[in-house]
Amino acid sequence: MTRVLALVLAALLVAGCDVVGSPKLTPQPKTLSYFQLVSAANRACARANRRAPELRKGLSYGTVKRKLGVLVRVQERLLFVLRGLSPPPANKVAFQRLLASFDRVDLSATQFIDAFDAGQIRQLRTLAKRIASRDRQLHLRALRLGLRSCARV
Numbered sequence: 001m002t003r004v005l006a007l008v009l010a011a012l013l014v015a016g017c018d019v020v021g022s023p024k025l026t027p028q029p030k031t032l033s034y035f036q037l038v039s040a041a042n043r044a045c046a047r048a049n050r051r052a053p054e055l056r057k058g059l060s061y062g063t064v065k066r067k068l069g070v071l072v073r074v075q076e077r078l079l080f081v082l083r084g085l086s087p088p089p090a091n092k093v094a095f096q097r098l099l100a101s102f103d104r105v106d107l108s109a110t111q112f113i114d115a116f117d118a119g120q121i122r123q124l125r126t127l128a129k130r131i132a133s134r135d136r137q138l139h140l141r142a143l144r145l146g147l148r149s150c151a152r153v
Helices: 002-020 034-051 061-083 089-118 121-145
Strands: none
Touching: 034 061, 034 089, 034 121, 061 089, 089 121
8 A cells, every 4th residue: 555655646746847847937047138247247257266276386286286176166166157147149159159168168177187186297288288279269259248357267
């Protein structure tokens, strides 16, 4: 009897998930104006810039590894915040390209940390060049959208 009751309860819960998770009941994010998008994105990027650690020559291995980890977490948090913004239709494609550039930089930075941990010097050089190239692309896309703080990330 308890198995039948458990199955009926499970069926009701699964059926209820379609109702609770339906897009009609979930409010869609409000589409922002261009000014609202720029100010919100610049504010998020400025916050990320303040939290990002400074990497300079002469730091120990442990310090560099720790700061790289913090830097990746700051960038991932920034990506999370930027993904929550809903750009106006005229800027939607450009904003999606900017997010894709952020994703590529984040992926390369994570690969850099993995290569750093493994002591792969040749791979580090390749990844550093890739990060610099992707960072330039990110910089240009941010400037085209008017996101000056994001261009400094």
